[in-house]
Amino acid sequence: MAHTFETSSNAGGANHWVRALGRRLIEIPPAYFVLAAVLVAIALLNPNLMKPQVLLTFIRQSAPLGVAVLGQLMVMRARSIDLSIGGVFIITNYLLTSGLLGGQPVAMLVLVPLAVGLVVGLVNGALIALVRASAVIVTLGVSIILTGIVLFMSSGRPPGRVPDELRAIANARIDVVPVPVIIWVVAAIIVAVLLRTLIFGRYLTAIGSNPQAARFSGLPLPRIVVTTHVLSGLLAALGGVMFTAALGVGSVKFGPEIMMNSIAATILGGVTFGSGRGGVAGPFVGVVAFALLFALMTVFGIQEPGKLIVQGTVIAVAAIIYGMRTR
Amino acid sequence: MAAPLIELLDISRSFGSTRAVDGVSLTVQPGSVHAVTGENGAGKSTLMKILAGVIRPDAGTIRLEGREVHFSSPLGALGHGISTVFQEFTLIPNLTVAESIFLGREPMRRWGGIDYPKLRSGAAAALARLESAIDPDGMVRNLTVAEQQIVEIAKGLSADARVFIFDEPTAALNSADVEKLTRLIRDLKARGKAILYISHRLEEIFALCDTVTVMKDGRHVATRPTEELNEHDLVALMVGRELSSFFPPRAGTVGEPVLTAIDLRTNAASPSVGLTLHRGEILGLAGLEGQGQRGIARALAGIEPAEAGRIEKTGRDGARHGLPVDAGVGRTLATGIGFVPEDRKGEGLFLDLAIRDNIALGVETGRPFWALAPNTTAVIGSMMQSMNIRARNAEAIVGSLSGGNQQKVLIGRWLSSGVDVLIIEEPTRGVDVGAKAEVYKLLRAFSDAGGAVLVLSRETPELIGLCDRLLVVHGGAVVAEMAADGATEHGILHSAIGSRQAA
Amino acid sequence: MATLSALLPPPRNSRAGPWYLVLACLVIVVAVVAWSAPLFLTPGNLSNVAAQVTPLVITAIGQTLVIITGGLDLSVGSLISLTTAIIVLDLPGWAMVLLAIAAAVTVGTVNGVGIAFLNVHPIIMTLASMSVVQGVALITRPVPGGTVPGWISGAVNGSLFGLPAALVWIAVAVVIAAFLIYRTRFGLHLFAIGGNPNSALMNGVRVQRNIVLTYILSSLFAMGAGFYLAGRIASGDANVGTVFGLDSITAVALGGTSLSGGVGSLVGTVLGSVLVGVIGNGMNLMNVSAFLQIVIKGALLLAVVSVQRRKQIGL
Structure with missing residues (x-):
């Protein structure tokens, strides 16, 4: 906002390399520092928890969020935002626990929510990119509508239970590694590789840097934004299936929490809001850091309100660090 | 005193x-x-x-x-x-x-x-x-x-x-x-x-x-x-240094038509415009400021859709493409028309990205999302060398370059994309004197190699020195055409204002 | 509505935005509701509408100030909740009021400083503070309940010179905001900042300070809404404010205030809030399920932001 001017980037002197190191450090997403701090805290306060088996169990709880974050990070790199992730989780939960899909094979239990996620992503993307409405409002509005639909259909009461096949998958492990964590890691690797190697990734970088120049260079700006929202809708639906399978029952309460966590982890992971920077690894670590942080808080008996406070503070602090850096 | x-x-x-x-x-x-x-x-x-x-x-x-x-x-x-x-x-x-x-x-x-x-x-x-x-x-x-x-x-x-x-x-x-x-x-x-x-x-x-x-x-x-x-x-x-040393020699002969606009109307109220751009040619749109030159250029580039008319583009292979006036940048670019805007930092460059990313986009644009991004290291290396872009290496952030080098990066994007028509607004705005001559030379080399350039500039002497042919635009219409060689600022002004008195 | 706004040119000599559209909508909606639910126009129901709408009007007025500068305040909802939680604390009246004001000023200052001085995007900053304030509200008042002091209930449910108290609350909020927006230097500078912050800075407008002030004011208006709401529901409730974050944005956008900043009006915001309230009341009268109402409100929000076509794509 203030007028600033380029400052020297190659000022000489004895402390040159110290500054260079400082600049490198500040380029590292805060997620890594938070993760390191949490691990240290766990090791000091409760060494019993420092076993792969235990840590992975904590991380398993965040695998659904981690999958959704893969979508969020793409959307945010395209200078948009997806606040409808919570709504997609809720409607997925309803589809799987209401008995609407009773007796269907597992493939259908995954495909139907994915189809819903696709439609939600398309609606979000169309309103944002083609109608050019504000992304915050559109996705919040869509989230509200989805939640309202579920409340209306279920008359406000959480519906029944998740089919057993899904539950079994959510609880399975390969060796010590829980299956949901494997799904998450595989999805993250696929997204990272695609962003690195495909034209789509290059376009995303360009749009994040300067949308106007991207348009003048012939990039199909609206189509890219729609695509990121569709991908985010799909990944949110997949996350929703994983979340519901792990939860086991219907619920209408967790939507806002998931939405906030997806943004918190993405920002913590170094995706700078509205400037298009960031990778896949940072937000991945962000999710892990949050998972362990909340686990640690639970161990110490800190309740939901305390977690809200920590979560909000972490978002603010991470955003402030970027803000000061880019000023 | x-x-x-x-x-x-x-x-x-x-x-x-x-x-x-x-x-x-x-x-x-x-x-x-x-x-x-x-x-x-x-x-x-x-x-x-x-x-x-x-x-x-x-x-x-x-x-x-x-x-x-x-x-x-x-x-x-x-x-x-x-x-x-x-x-x-x-x-x-x-x-x-x-x-x-x-x-x-x-x-x-x-x-x-x-x-x-x-x-x-x-x-x-x-x-x-x-x-x-x-x-x-x-x-x-x-x-x-x-x-x-x-x-x-x-x-x-x-x-x-x-x-x-x-x-x-x-x-x-x-x-x-x-x-x-x-x-x-x-x-x-x-x-x-x-x-x-x-x-x-x-x-x-x-x-x-x-x-x-x-x-x-x-x-x-x-x-x-x-x-x-x-x-x-x-x-x-x-x-x-002497002024005349700025401009490279003009084209000897001019080739086939490459871009033709027929009955182009940039908006409902504007008169229709026809123009033809030939291979090997640098064509300038001259005239008083704000007489519609910009609208014509941007309509041809697909940036701002025109109201009515037809645009025809001939490819290097001789194939003719008809372009509707609302084709959009993506399609005009696909037929080989590149656009260099006046507001280089706001509309042209990705300032926080590397030279590599900025130039590579020329090769990447127009490809489907799911295609593999091509390896552009060789193209970018040769481009930086042939254009004399002064930077540490291809990873240098474009925002840290001088105006002249930034302009070269932007032109380099379109050269590497293989377009054969360049539409360029204010080619030397914010470019220092030494780099100006280099930009002129680049544009001339592009047209000598079978490309064609359409130039807009507020600096009439620049148009006279750089172009082969000038179209004088006034009130949204082309009111005069002249060879740039021998044209004078006075003559251009006269033909613009003369037409206004006649109208 | 989309075609309607396309037909009407934007007002040439004003920065008020097309508030007359919401007026037209309000007339139509009132007519439809009155026709299909005769109960609507009874004095009892109308004062009920006024009472329902009041906290939204007050919150939306604060939100308008922020949106005119090109910002957005998502934290108003949790601040309303926190205020009701503070009100039912077992404290002397003056201490409780001071604590509520301190909370509002703190939240507004943190938001404003983060946005104006530390360069954080308004959405992220207020989303973060929304989360923190919600947590504090839940700690202060884990389950709804408590006793609201009598003077607050009286000020909310009584009447002044024969007017229902709700109208007095609205009038006070409107007069304060109208003075700030249309009569003071601060108000003019809000529009200047929303129009072009860099140019405003060049002209000596204290952009950062004014933005901080705006978020503080938004928090204070939300606090006012919290007082009213506490009096009305006669308890403290850490979740009662949640809907107001989005509803206030809907109301402001309905009123023709541009979410990109620089264009907006107080009259539009008041009419927009009333429209949201009338639609809600009408649906109640027509026995529309509360859950379906959530869906319809969301759809309304989408319709409104779709009408406000902007230049850029994204946030």
Whole structure:
């Protein structure tokens, strides 16, 4: 906002390399520092928890969020935002626990929510990119509508239970590694590789840097934004299936929490809001850091309100660090 | 001679390791117009920003009527009677004219509210002194560029400023408005104001200014009364090289038509335009400022869809593509038309990305999302070398390059994409003299290799020197066509205005 | 509605935005509701509408100030909740009021400083503070309940010179905001900042300070809404404010205030809030399920932001 001017980037002197190191450090997403701090805290306060088996169990709880974050990070790199992730989780939960899909094979239990996620992503993307409405409002509005639909259909009461096949998958492990964590890691690797190697990734970088120049260079700006929202809708639906399978029952309460966590982890992971920077690894670590942080808080008996406070503070602090850096 | 109204003594200012202004001193007399000129990057704008309160000097003092003054904002400078009309205006579109004139120093009532009647009458009085018919209650967003400039001047008058700074004031004006501005400045001078006039347009300096100061590389070169100089001397002081050496030789022969516009109407009210661009040719759209050249160029590039008409593009293989007027950039680009906008930083480049990313986009654009991104290292390496882009390596961030190198990166994007038509607005805006010649050479090399270039420029001499053929545009229509070789500014102006009288 | 706004040119000599559209909508909606639910126009129901709408009007007025500068305040909802939680704390009246004001000023200052000085995007900053404030509200009042002091209930449920108290609350909020927006330098500078912050800075507008002030005011208006709401529901509830974050944005956008900043009006915001309230009341009268109402409100929000076509794509 203030007028600033380029400052020297190659000022000489004895402390040159110290500054260079400082600049490198500040380029590292805060997620890594938070993760390191949490691990240290766990090791000091409760060494019993420092076993792969235990840590992975904590991380398993965040695998659904981690999958959704893969979508969020793409959307945010395209200078948009997806606040409808919570709504997609809720409607997925309803589809799987209401008995609407009773007796269907597992493939259908995954495909139907994915189809819903696709439609939600398309609606979000169309309103944002083609109608050019504000992304915050559109996705919040869509989230509200989805939640309202579920409340209306279920008359406000959480519906029944998740089919057993899904539950079994959510609880399975390969060796010590829980299956949901494997799904998450595989999805993250696929997204990272695609962003690195495909034209789509290059376009995303360009749009994040300067949308106007991207348009003048012939990039199909609206189509890219729609695509990121569709991908985010799909990944949110997949996350929703994983979340519901792990939860086991219907619920209408967790939507806002998931939405906030997806943004918190993405920002913590170094995706700078509205400037298009960031990778896949940072937000991945962000999710892990949050998972362990909340686990640690639970161990110490800190309740939901305390977690809200920590979560909000972490978002603010991470955003402030970027803000000061880019000023 | 009277005592100087304003004195700058030994002013210095560095940005990082570059000294933008280096120990410059300057004095301005009341009732005189003092030109500050020099190449782009000579430091004249920085010097004026210091005097205007936008930037603080690292060293040196500013004296007003012999007393040392300090200020840290344009408003502070205005408080000391220094008013600046910036190149990019500081008016805010959703305020009224009167509010804009008094923004930041609104007349207040005792209970803390704005005294709106006083604000309105003060604005009306300032506008009346400029003999302007602008409505003080009108919104700024409805004003023309020339009217906005008058509002900026009225702001200074209402603050009773004694020093007026004009930073390239004619850059965005047509000739009628330039004349009006000239009259206004003479009027200010007659009232004993001191005027600093920053420009690199020699004819304006000679027509308007009493004294001229030349800057080069942040240093003061000379200050002379204008009557002691002629254009040749002044250019020599500025650049130290001959003008004619800028431009590469023109095309010998011209090839087949490559881009044709038939009955193109940029909007419902504009006349229809037809033009043909040939291979091997650089074609210029000349004429007075804002006569529709930009609309035609942007319609051809697919940036702003035209109202009606047809565009035909012939590929390198001889295949003809008809383009509807609302094809959009993606499709025009696919047929081989690249566009270099005037606002390079806002509309052309990705400033926070590397040279590599900026150029590679030319190869990548138009491909489907799911395609593998090609390896562009070799292309970029050869492009940087052949274009003489001066940077550490391909990973250098484009925002850190000079204007000339940035322009080369942007042109390089389209060269690497294999387009055979380049539409380029203001090819050398913000590009220093040395790089200018390189940009011209690049464009000529492109057309010599079978490409074609359509150029828009406010600098008519640039069009005459660079192009093969000129189309004079007036009122949205092509009113004359001429060979650039032998064309004169006078002749171009004459054909533009002659047509207006006929119409 | 989309075609309607396309037909009407934007007002040439004003920065008020097309508030007359919401007026037209309000007339139509009132007519439809009155026709299909005769109960609507009874004095009892109308004062009920006024009472329902009041906290939204007050919150939306604060939100308008923020949106005119080009920002957005998502934290108003949790601040309303926190205020009701503070009100039912077992404290002397003056201490409780001071604590509520301190909370509002703190939240507004943190938001404003983060946005104006630390360069954080308004959405992220207020989303973060929304989360923190919600947490604090839940700690202060884990389950709804408590006793609201009598003077607050009286001020909310009584009447002044024969007017229902709700109208007095609205009138006070409107007068304060109208004075700030249309009569003071601060108000003019809000529009200048929303129009072009860099130019405003060049003209000596204290952009950062004014933005901080705006977020503080938004928090204070939300606090006012919290007082009213506490009096109405006669308890403290850490979740009662949640809907107001989005509803206030809907109301402001309905009123023709541009979410990109620089264009907006108080009258539009008041009419927009009333429209949201009338639609809700009408649906209640027509026995529309509360859950379906959520869906319809969301759809309304989408319709409104779709009408406000902007230049850029994204946030």
